[in-house]
Amino acid sequence: SQELEQSPQSLIVQEGKNLTINCTSSKTLYGLYWYKQKYGEGLIFLMMLQKGGEEKSHEKITAKLDEKKQQSSLHITASQPSHAGIYLCGAPTGRRALTFGSGTRLQVQP
Amino acid sequence: KAGVTQTPRYLIKTRGQQVTLSCSPISGHRSVSWYQQTPGQGLQFLFEYFSETQRNKGNFPGRFSGRQFSNSRSEMNVSTLELGDSALYLCASSLGVPTDTQYFGPGTRLTVL
Numbered sequence: 001s002q003e004l005e006q007s008p009q010s011l012i013v014q015e016g017k018n019l020t021i022n023c024t025s026s027k028t029l030y031g032l033y034w035y036k037q038k039y040g041e042g043l044i045f046l047m048m049l050q051k052g053g054e055e056k057s058h059e060k061i062t063a064k065l066d067e068k069k070q071q072s073s074l075h076i077t078a079s080q081p082s083h084a085g086i087y088l089c090g091a092p093t094g095r096r097a098l099t100f101g102s103g104t105r106l107q108v109q110p
Numbered sequence: 111k112a113g114v115t116q117t118p119r120y121l122i123k124t125r126g127q128q129v130t131l132s133c134s135p136i137s138g139h140r141s142v143s144w145y146q147q148t149p150g151q152g153l154q155f156l157f158e159y160f161s162e163t164q165r166n167k168g169n170f171p172g173r174f175s176g177r178q179f180s181n182s183r184s185e186m187n188v189s190t191l192e193l194g195d196s197a198l199y200l201c202a203s204s205l206g207v208p209t210d211t212q213y214f215g216p217g218t219r220l221t222v223l
Contacts, residue, residue: 031209033211033212035214040198040217040219041216041217042114042200042214042215042216043200043202043214044214045211045212045213045214048209048211050209088153090153092209093155094155094166095158095165095166096141096143096158096160096165096166096204096206096212097143097155097158097166097168098143098145098153098155098212099155100152100153101152102152103152
């Protein structure tokens, strides 16, 4: 079965700083989703990556899927308190099934 | 478009009881997937329904079941509740085509006492 490992597990940054979250898969990735979750709430879709080398950006968040397709990174530029939450990567592992990493908890201090 | 809705948002039950959770997908979406989220196991896939048929199932006991109606609304049922079933249950809807995106609802927080 496929496993996703996220690092770091927790991150505290000062407002305005850049940060990167990594997601490493035990198998080749045939797609990778990034979601954000506020504690105890639903997941908010951020981005989907499908091809090795693909890079997508939305506002101050950029996600990449590496060429060998076993790792993805999520980079936030000039972090804001609104970026705080839990970031989850998910990989498709069957029909409509996603396997998720354990999440990275981000705190942004004003 | 309205997002995915789940009812109820919070639920408290006792061991041995059964519970039914409801999910209304985004209009036009025909696929509904269910997930369980716990601090220990994280987010785990339960099952997926498309056009009233279960197409995929995760590694959960038979106490967990679901169904989908002709309007794509879905319910999941847990019978003979155990303390370990306490979790956030999330449903996600999608068009049901390859590589589409799953959009999640706010979840139902189930507490089993």
